[in-house]
Amino acid sequence: MHSDARNDGEELTSASWAALRAQAEAGTWPGHCPPSRQAMGAPYAERCGALYAPLARSPAFVLAQVGQSLDGRVATVDGDARNISGAAGLRHLHRCRALVDAIVVGVGTVVADDPSLTVRLVEGRNPVRVVIDPRGRIPRQARLLHDAAAPVLLVHGPNARVDDLTVPCLALPMDDAGRIEAPAIVQALAARGLRRVLVEGGACTIASFLEAGCLDRLHVAIAPLIIGAGPTGLALPPVSSLAQARRPRTTSYDLGGDVVFDCELREAPMS
Secondary structure (H helix, E strand, O other), X not given: OOEEEEEOOOOOOHHXXXXXXXXXXXXXXXXXXXXXXXXHOHHHHHHHHHHHHHHHHOOOEEEEEEEEEOOOEOOOOOOOOOOOOOHHHHHHHHHHHHXXXXXXXXXXXXXXXXXXXXXXXXXXXOOEEEEEOOOOOOOOOOHHHOOOOOOEEEEEXXXXXXXXXXXXXXXXXXXXXXXXXXXXXXXXXXXXXXXXXXXXXXXXXXXXXXXXXXXXXXXXXXXXXXXXXXXXXXXXOOOOOHHHOEOOEEEEEEOOOOEEEEEEOOOOOEO
C-alpha cells in the first residue's frame, strides 16, 4: 500500500476555484488545451491540484464520496446522519458536485434523507441528479422531484411503475438479484453526455460501483467524531483474509477539520 499526506487546510481562493471550474467545463470540449500551471495559480497548483484536478481535467471520470466518522459510521443507529461531516468536509463534497455532470444516488438515500443534491456551499453549477430506483419506489413528494433546482433522471427496472412521474425516466435491465448493474448505468449516462459522475450514496450503491470496477477514485472524508455504532458507508462483501483486501494508493488531505483520503482505484494492486 502506498500512502502520502498533504496539508490542504488552507481554503481555495475564489480565483483558483473559478479557474478549476473553468477547466472542468472547458475540458468537455474536443481539442481543449488545459491552462498552464502558472495560470491556475499557486493555491490551486500546490494545494488542491492533486485532489481536484483528476476530476476536473478528465472528460470521463467516476468518483465516489463517503463522509464518515473516525469509527467508520455514516449515521447513528436511529438514522441521524446530519452534521457528520464538518464545514470543510461539506465544502469538499459540494466542490466535487460542482465539477461533475451528474450525481448518482440509490433510491434508499432519497427515502432516508430527502436530499437536494445541489451545489450550495461553493460557487458552481448544479449537476444532473440521477436516482437508481429499480422498482419505482421513490417518494412522489421527494424534494428533488419538485424543486426545479437541477434536472433529474430516474433509472429504473423494466417493470417499475413510473408513469405518474414528470421527470425523465430510463429503463435498464436488472440482474437476478433485482439490481441494475453499475456498468450499464455508467454507459447509459455517457450516452447522454454525462461522463463525469459522482456516486454519492448510499453504502450499497457505492459498493456496487466499486465491486464492478467502475470507480476511478474513492474519496473517504473522515470527520473527527466517534459515534460508536451505526451503519457504515461501504456495504462490501467480507473477505476471509487481509491478503484479499484492496490496497489502493492513497493520499490524505487535511481540509482543516475533516481529512479526505483520496484512493486511486484503477489497477489498484492486491497485497
